[in-house]
Amino acid sequence: MxxxxxxxxLLGATLLSPSAWAQDIxxxxxxxxxxxxxxxxxxxxxxxxxxxDLQAQINGPLGNVLDALPGVSSAGYGPSVGQPVIRGLGGxxxxxxxxxxxxxxISSTSGDHTNVMSLFDAExxxxxxxxxALRYGAYATTGVVNGFNRHxxxxxxxxxxxxxxFGDNADETIAAFFTRQGRFSLSAISQDAGNITIPxxxxxxxxxxxxxxxxxxxxxxxxxxxxxxASNTESESSGFxxxxxxxxxxxxxxxxxxxxxxxxxxxxxxxxxxxxxxxQIDEEHHDEEGGADISLEQQTIHARFMHNGSIGPFNSFxxxxxxxxxxxxxxxxxxxxxxxxMFEQDSxxxxxEFTGAFNDWQTLVALEFRDTELTSPHHEEEGExxxxxxxxxxxxxxxxxxxxxxxxxxxxxxxxxLAVRFDSIxxxxxxxxxxxNASVSxxxxxxxxxxxxxxxxxxxxxxxxxxxxxxxxxTELFAExxxxxxxxxxxxxxxLGKETALATELYLRRNWGNNSLRFAxxxxxxxxxxxxxxxxxxxxxxxxxxxxxxxxxHIDYVPGDAELTGYELEYKTGFDLDGRLVDTKLTYxxxxxxxxxxxxxxxxxxxxxxxxxxxxxxxxxVSLDIENVADxxxxxxxxxxxxxxxxxxxxxxxxxxxxxxxxxxxxxxLTLTATVRNLTDEEIRHHTSPLKDxxxxxxxxxxxxxxxxx
Numbered sequence: 133m134x135x136x137x138x139x140x141x142l143l144g145a146t147l148l149s150p151s152a153w154a155q156d157i158x159x160x161x162x163x164x165x166x167x168x169x170x171x172x173x174x175x176x177x178x179x180x181x182x183x184x185d186l187q188a189q190i191n192g193p194l195g196n197v198l199d200a201l202p203g204v205s206s207a208g209y210g211p212s213v214g215q216p217v218i219r220g221l222g223g224x225x226x227x228x229x230x231x232x233x234x235x236x237x238i239s240s241t242s243g244d245h246t247n248v249m250s251l252f253d254a255e256x257x258x259x260x261x262x263x264x265a266l267r268y269g270a271y272a273t274t275g276v277v278n279g280f281n282r283h284x285x286x287x288x289x290x291x292x293x294x295x296x297x298f299g300d301n302a303d304e305t306i307a308a309f310f311t312r313q314g315r316f317s318l319s320a321i322s323q324d325a326g327n328i329t330i331p332x333x334x335x336x337x338x339x340x341x342x343x344x345x346x347x348x349x350x351x352x353x354x355x356x357x358x359x360x361x362a363s364n365t366e367s368e369s370s371g372f373x374x375x376x377x378x379x380x381x382x383x384x385x386x387x388x389x390x391x392x393x394x395x396x397x398x399x400x401x402x403x404x405x406x407x408x409x410x411x412q413i414d415e416e417h418h419d420e421e422g423g424a425d426i427s428l429e430q431q432t433i434h435a436r437f438m439h440n441g442s443i444g445p446f447n448s449f450x451x452x453x454x455x456x457x458x459x460x461x462x463x464x465x466x467x468x469x470x471x472x473x474m475f476e477q478d479s480x481x482x483x484x485e486f487t488g489a490f491n492d493w494q495t496l497v498a499l500e501f502r503d504t505e506l507t508s509p510h511h512e513e514e515g516e517x518x519x520x521x522x523x524x525x526x527x528x529x530x531x532x533x534x535x536x537x538x539x540x541x542x543x544x545x546x547x548x549x550l551a552v553r554f555d556s557i558x559x560x561x562x563x564x565x566x567x568x569n570a571s572v573s574x575x576x577x578x579x580x581x582x583x584x585x586x587x588x589x590x591x592x593x594x595x596x597x598x599x600x601x602x603x604x605x606x607t608e609l610f611a612e613x614x615x616x617x618x619x620x621x622x623x624x625x626x627x628l629g630k631e632t633a634l635a636t637e638l639y640l641r642r643n644w645g646n647n648s649l650r651f652a653x654x655x656x657x658x659x660x661x662x663x664x665x666x667x668x669x670x671x672x673x674x675x676x677x678x679x680x681x682x683x684x685x686h687i688d689y690v691p692g693d694a695e696l697t698g699y700e701l702e703y704k705t706g707f708d709l710d711g712r713l714v715d716t717k718l719t720y721x722x723x724x725x726x727x728x729x730x731x732x733x734x735x736x737x738x739x740x741x742x743x744x745x746x747x748x749x750x751x752x753x754v755s756l757d758i759e760n761v762a763d764x765x766x767x768x769x770x771x772x773x774x775x776x777x778x779x780x781x782x783x784x785x786x787x788x789x790x791x792x793x794x795x796x797x798x799x800x801x802l803t804l805t806a807t808v809r810n811l812t813d814e815e816i817r818h819h820t821s822p823l824k825d826x827x828x829x830x831x832x833x834x835x836x837x838x839x840x841x842x
Contacts, residue, residue, distance in 0.1 A: 164232070164260045164278045166267055166487070166496040166538050172643060173542075175549045175582035175594055176262035177652050177700070179204065183255045183282075187839065188791060188807060191299070191306055191323060194228065194247040197257070198277065199818075200759060202700035202721040203652075204259055205737035208821040209618075211302070211328050211830060212367040212396035213246045215239055217820050218259065218275040219654065220696050220723040220736050224605040227269055227276045231284050234502065236432060236456025236479040241506075241525065241607050243822045244398045244617050245460070248430050250390070252295070252308045252321050253373055255282040262596050262637060263580035266551040267498070267536060272580045272598035273635040273656045282310070283317050283375035283388045284436060290314070294840045301809075301833035302328045302365070320372040328365045331813045331831040332357055334399075338780050339825035359813070362827055364423030367396035382441055388434045395427040398617055399827050424617040428460040446488035446497075454481045464616040471616040473523040476507040493539045500534035506606065524613035524622045527562040528606040547594065549582035557603045561610040561626070570610065570626045574603040595638040604628040608662050608689040618822070620685035628691060633658045646706045653699040661694035663733060666768070666779065694733055698723030709747070717744040724766065731768060734779050735820045738764035751797065757789040764819040782819040788812050801841040809833040 160171045162178050171178055179201040189197045195206030195214030205217040218226050224240045228247050237248040251257075260268075261275035268276045282288045292311040298304065304325035311318055333340075333355035340355055371392035378385045437451045455478075462473040485498040508525045536553045555576040562569055578601060584594025604624075611624035639652035665688040701720040706713050719742040725733035739762040746755040763784040788811040794804050809832070810816065816829040 162258065162260070163256070163280055164258045164267075164276070165264050166485075167494050167540065172590075172592065172641060173547065174264065175540075175547060175584050175596060176260055176264035177203075177637070177639065177650075178261070179259040181257045186251050186254050186257060187295070188805065188837075190251045190295075190308070190321075191297075191304060191325075192247075192249075192251055194249055194251070194277070197251065198259060200719070200742055200757065201259060202702050202719045203261070203698070203723070204721075205820045206818055207243055207735065208818055208829070209244045209823055210396070210398050210827065211325070211365050212394075213244060213398070215243065215247060216259075216277050217735075217737060218261065218277075219273075219656070219698060220725050220733070221274050222820070224608075225271070225274045225602070227271055228279075229268065229276060230279045230281050231434065231436070231452070232268065232278060233434060233452050233454040233483070234456070234479060234481045236454065236458055236477070236481075237428075237430065238458065238460060238475055238477055238506070240605065241475075242615060242618065244424070244426070246394070246396065246426075246428075248392050248394070248428070248458075249279050250281070250319075250321065250371060250373065250392070251279075253281050253283060253310065253319055254279045255285060255288075256280050263549045263551045263582045263598060264538070266553045266578050266580055266598075267496075267538060269534075270553070270555070270576060270578050270600050270602045272551075272578065272596075272600050273633045273658075281373070281388065282312075283319070283373050283390075284386050284434065286315075286377045286384065286386060288312050288317065292842055295837065296839075297835060297837035299325075299833050299835040301830050302326050315377040316375070318372070318374045320370075322370045324368045326366055327361045327363055328830040329359055330362045330828050331359055331815050332828070333360070334362055334827050336780070336783075336817070336825045342780075359831060362399065364397040364399040365827075367394070369394035369396075383439045384437075386436045386438075388432075390430075390432045390434075392430045393428070395425070398424040398426055399823065423464075425463040426460065426617065428458070430456065430458045432456045443486065445490070446486040448487045449484065450487075451484045452482070455479070456481075462617045466616065473616060474508065475525075477504060479504040490539075492543060493541045496536075496538045498534075498536040498538075500532070500536065502530070502532040502534075504530045506530075524611050524615040525607065526610055526612070528559065528610055529562075530557065530559045530606060532557045545586040547582075547584040547586070547592075549580070549596070551578075551580040553578040555603075559603070559606055559609060561606070572604075572609055572626055574601075574630050576601040576603060576630060590643045592641040593639075595636065598633075598635040600633045600635060602631045602633075604631070604662055604689075611689070614684070620687055622687045622689075624689050628662060628689065629660055631658060631660050631662050631691070633661075646704075648702075648704045650702045651699070654697065656696045658694045658696075660691040661727075662689055662691055663694070663727075664688070665690045666734070693728035694725060695728070696723060696725040696733070696736075712747055712749070714745055714747040718742070719744075732766045734768035735822075736764070736766065737818070737820050738762045738782065738784060752792050752794045754792045755790070757791075758786065760784070760786045780825055782817055782824055783815075785814050785816045786812070787814055787816055799840075803837075803839045803841075805835075805837040805839070807833075807835040807837070809835065 161168050162171050162174050165174050193214030195216045198204045198216050199206040203219050206214040207217050207222050208214045215222050216226050239245045239247045257279045259277055265271040265276050290312050294309045297306045302325040306323045308321035373390040375388040433455050435453045439449045443449050458477040460475040464471045480503045483500045487496045506528045508523050534555045538551045540549045558573040560571045580598035582596035584592055609624045609626050611622040614621050633656050635656045637654040642649045667686045703718045706715050722739040725736040742759040744757045761784045764782045767781055768779040789809050791807040813832040817824040
């Protein structure tokens with residue numbers, strides 16, 4: 133019996149099984165939902181990580197923190213980058229926000245750019261899929277990741293929270309504190325990590341053989357087995373936030389200021405290990421062969437105004453404003469040439485939401501405006517000569533006006549959700565030669581309908597249908613040049629049209645006793661789906677990559693019809709073990725992506741199944757998490773119908789994490805936690821990672837954390 137048949141059998145068994153315990157599961161409220169209803173009453177599929185879940189993983193990156201959730205994966209680019217992938221897709225198709233507003237980083241422009249979200253300050257992170265995701269943009273086919281910062285929560289308890297942790301794999305240290313006094317709060321965090329240790333050679337055998345083929349055997353480099361250090365994987369970061377709340381329960385204003393600095397290395401070629409000192413990051417990092425030094429600075433102001441009172445036909449209003457200044461510098465040395473790429477982005481995000489009740493429909497109407505100006509001057513040094521030019525992205529500006537309406541109703545056991553969104557988007561590129569400038573505009577309409585029925589036995593059956601339209605991103609439209617940090621030439625197409633999709637989802641949910649079951653199956657049918665077509669510069673007929681090597685990877689952004697299907701399962705229960713309740717969770721998810729013209733979509737995650745056990749032993753809380761990821765052999769092919777080195781098959785793995793937390797009775801507020809990640813020192817490679825064939829995930833990591841609240 134294969135894995136999918138086993139999961140189907142388990143699904144049927146759990147629907148018919150009686151309760152093992154009489155304990156009820158606590159109700160969880162979905163904060164990203166327009167009306168903050170219980171997760172059991174929200175048609176849109178939602179995954180939630182609580183503050184306790186996040187504190188064990190505040191070193192991130194974000195995608196790795198979410199990776200254990202069904203239907204969510206991580207697209208890593210070294211230990212400092214892990215972008216969320218939802219139902220097989222990431223990048224511009226997944227929005228990452230804080231308190232429902234844009235973060236303002238440039239993570240979606242490239243896989244080597246990290247998401248800037250402070251997990252230490254987050255009181256929860258939600259992954260919202262389906263109709264309600266239209267509240268934030270054209271994301272009903274994938275979803276949004278929404279982090280909730282405790283600084284903006286006026287009800288956050290007064291007190292101080294201090295945390296210190298150490299991880300032995302990369303000699304990582306993290307120190308952080310948060311304090312709330314009256315209506316004001318302040319927090320700061322500092323992180324420093326050396327190169328990670330990996331279980332075996334950095335390159336996979338398949339990738340190594342492909343690049344060594346045809347060479348002289350005497351000159352071939354051989355892979356080194358056994359644990360070793362991965363060069364160009366260091367990082368350090370720091371940040372602080374402050375907030376104040378003004379007004380009363382009816383009308384109030386909250387303002388949050390935050391600043392974040394980060395410096396991390398992105399690996400390229402790990403064929404040669406670097407024996408140099410990695411105690412600190414300094415200006416000489418680019419001298420490590422095969423690495424890019426990426427440094428970023430971000431400053432954000434977030435203001436929120438709320439009025440809980442009548443405004444015409446509505447009964448409440450919420451207005452949000454975020455203004456973000458972001459700068460990123462990438463330094464790369466290639467063949468005695470120093471390439472310095474700079475990105476400067478100013479973004480403004482405004483949204484106003486009115487809520488009210490009309491007959492028996494709860495209704496939200498919202499207006500939104502986003503404006504992003506990205507400047508990307510490129511600076512090169514070669515000997516004593518200097519030349520200034522744009523990098524792979526020209527200067528761009530993107531303006532978006534949006535109107536959104538959401539309504540829901542419950543009548544006679546039927547739940548109904550309706551969502552409609554209209555957006556007008558204009559994108560412009562600016563070049564040194566004005567005749568190369570381009571302006572592209574799109575008008576988008578997104579509609580979603582959800583329907584569910586409450587049945588006996590706390591069973592909910594339902595589904596949703598969404599018609600979505602997405603405008604191409606500035607990278608897909610305007611990219612033209614070498615992106616040195618990832619070692620490839622990128623070519624956009626300003627003639628690309630909007631991407632459309634018809635998304636359907638069916639699901640069932642059941643809660644009984646201390647058991648809960650969630651199952652969803654989805655199908656996303658795309659027209660003019662924009663994807664990356666891989667090749668080499670030598671294969672490009674019009675030769676847009678003149679001046680670079682023929683073997684440099686060449687990326688085209690091209691349209692094509694595509695279809696993604698998959699399903700997700702989560703089952704929670706508890707069983708008695710010598711009078712002790714053991715909480716148990718089983719998750720499973722699978723997704724497939726194919727082009728209508730034939731062949732697979734690239735970087736589709738493999739099937740995965742997870743098992744979690746947790747219980748109290750005396751004063752300690754102990755947990756065990758096991759995840760088994762299958763082999764991924766469904767890879768994308770090149771134009772010749774052959775595998776290429778950017779999409780090789782990926783071996784599966786089984787990862788094991790254990791953790792134990794202890795709260796000493798004599799020190800109230802103190803929590804000590806010991807965690808071992810990747811207990812068996814498994815070779816872990818995510819198929820969604822662009823670096824999977826050049827660098828595995830970190831090996832065994834023993835971590836100690838002390839947290840004191842007072």
